[in-house]
Amino acid sequence: MSGQSRRPSKPYRRPRKDPVRILAFEALRAVDERDAYANLVLPPMLRKARENGDFDGRDAALATELVYGTLRWQGTYDAIITRCVDRPLREVDPPVLDVLSLGAHQLLGTRIPTHAAVSASVELARVVLGDGRAKFVNAVLRKIAADDLDGWLERVAPEYDEDPEEHLGIVHAHPRWVVSALWDSLGGGRAGMEDLLAADNDRPEVTLVARPGRSTPEELIEAVGEESALPGRWSPYAVRLAEGGEPGALDAVREGRAGVQDEGSQLVAMALANAPLEGTDRAWLDGCAGPGGKAALLGALAAQRGARLLASEKQPHRARLVARSLAGNPGPYEVIAADGTRPPWRPGSFDRVLMDVPCTGLGALRRRPEARWRRRPEDLDGFAPLQRELLRQALVSVRVGGVVGYATCSPHLAETRAVVEDVLKGRGGPDVTVEWIDARPLLPDVPALGDGPDVQLWPHLHGTDAMYLALLRRTA
Numbered sequence: 001m002s003g004q005s006r007r008p009s010k011p012y013r014r015p016r017k018d019p020v021r022i023l024a025f026e027a028l029r030a031v032d033e034r035d036a037y038a039n040l041v042l043p044p045m046l047r048k049a050r051e052n053g054d055f056d057g058r059d060a061a062l063a064t065e066l067v068y069g070t071l072r073w074q075g076t077y078d079a080i081i082t083r084c085v086d087r088p089l090r091e092v093d094p095p096v097l098d099v100l101s102l103g104a105h106q107l108l109g110t111r112i113p114t115h116a117a118v119s120a121s122v123e124l125a126r127v128v129l130g131d132g133r134a135k136f137v138n139a140v141l142r143k144i145a146a147d148d149l150d151g152w153l154e155r156v157a158p159e160y161d162e163d164p165e166e167h168l169g170i171v172h173a174h175p176r177w178v179v180s181a182l183w184d185s186l187g188g189g190r191a192g193m194e195d196l197l198a199a200d201n202d203r204p205e206v207t208l209v210a211r212p213g214r215s216t217p218e219e220l221i222e223a224v225g226e227e228s229a230l231p232g233r234w235s236p237y238a239v240r241l242a243e244g245g246e247p248g249a250l251d252a253v254r255e256g257r258a259g260v261q262d263e264g265s266q267l268v269a270m271a272l273a274n275a276p277l278e279g280t281d282r283a284w285l286d287g288c289a290g291p292g293g294k295a296a297l298l299g300a301l302a303a304q305r306g307a308r309l310l311a312s313e314k315q316p317h318r319a320r321l322v323a324r325s326l327a328g329n330p331g332p333y334e335v336i337a338a339d340g341t342r343p344p345w346r347p348g349s350f351d352r353v354l355m356d357v358p359c360t361g362l363g364a365l366r367r368r369p370e371a372r373w374r375r376r377p378e379d380l381d382g383f384a385p386l387q388r389e390l391l392r393q394a395l396v397s398v399r400v401g402g403v404v405g406y407a408t409c410s411p412h413l414a415e416t417r418a419v420v421e422d423v424l425k426g427r428g429g430p431d432v433t434v435e436w437i438d439a440r441p442l443l444p445d446v447p448a449l450g451d452g453p454d455v456q457l458w459p460h461l462h463g464t465d466a467m468y469l470a471l472l473r474r475t476a
Helices: 019-034 038-051 057-072 074-082 094-108 114-128 131-144 149-156 164-171 176-186 190-200 217-224 263-274 293-304 316-326 379-397 417-427
Strands: 206-210 229-231 238-241 258-260 283-286 308-313 333-337 350-356 398-408 434-437 468-474
Touching: 019 038, 019 057, 019 094, 019 114, 038 057, 057 074, 057 094, 074 094, 074 131, 074 149, 074 164, 094 114, 094 131, 114 131, 149 164, 164 176, 164 190, 176 190, 206 217, 206 293, 217 229, 217 238, 238 263, 258 293, 263 293, 263 350, 263 398, 263 468, 283 293, 293 308, 293 316, 293 333, 293 350, 308 316, 316 333, 350 379, 379 398, 379 417, 398 417, 417 468
Parallel strands: 283 308, 283 350, 308 333, 350 398
Antiparallel strands: 206 238, 206 258, 229 238, 398 468, 434 468
8 A cells, every 4th residue: 555645535425405495295195196186285284284284374485386387387488407417218217207396496486596406406415316327417407507597498398480389389388289279269370379378387376156145255364464356357255365375274175165266266156047038047067077176156146146056076075075065155056076077967957057067277387386297188189078968967957048157267269169069069968949148248357358259368367277158049
């Protein structure tokens, strides 16, 4: 051995466990492994962390931003990460990719300093992946940190003039096919599309509904505090929580007299309830009632007129959610688990029918950011027969002179006007004839409702989910 002394090796340092980033990682894994939705997975995880004393309000806000932001920008971050790894992205283990995406969001989508974002992500990798793969994470994130988001977008997105849909898709974090579908429905030029895609990436306000006859907006605003609550933009029953807030802490919400409901959903129920009717107005049907938000509002409106609501939902566990939403309704109602394509009620039994059909959910991308990456164009083919059959049965279920509302939380033309027009071209059955009702006058003061007679709401124009509504009257 030479006279040179050997440099002592550094003692091993255990990784620091950051409860915020560990929770965010676990939420992303649940979304990926179980096809769960973040808006269902994250709240109970946050609640448990607060109960255990691990989190305060700032921690919960950071964890929420990390989860939703990472999911929302997933496709764009994938394009950036692809430029920084030496293998196809499909060959990167999903847990590693989740840590990289979390790190990319901290670097490119938040104000967290670069050194802190890299350091925290590497520490997370050491905890959940091990020291070996943490070195890989460190190397990739240092490459990402070499530029900001705008710089990366210039590198990974094609020029707008070369490929408008792909450019907008990468810049605004939407799959190309979704950009194309939204553009077909919205129409217009680049500016309107950019506004819509940007609105899809905004976190929506929490909106409450004061169920008429059971609560009032004034009660909710007083309970929340005028500095933290605003009246709805369009619905007389809506209250917007400016600071997010905890709806479950309100007495009216705990007691079922109020609930959390997007203003677009409130407008759909109101329009059906206020549509002009010929003859009696005693029997209402919500034919796809789960999870129960629209049914609860319809039930309250029906009770004020002495009408009875039947709320039907195919899935028994969702029917139980409907029953919970309607509990305490002042008027008569019934909740059943039944298939709306094979209804147990007699034809012509109802004066008003709402059929809010299952769909791709492309109208609620603000609330479910992972849905844009999870859905595929072929999903439309799976929903199409069901949507048409549910509308056919709704038109058979309503009496002559009665009104049907066809609604869906999607702006895709294949799920909206195309469904209605197909059914009205004689596919509703030889004994059913129908006429359109112009829905626009039933949404007073709501701007930019198009040429009618149906209505498409938009996040960037109305501050609501992209709900669609067509109102139809059975004439013979």
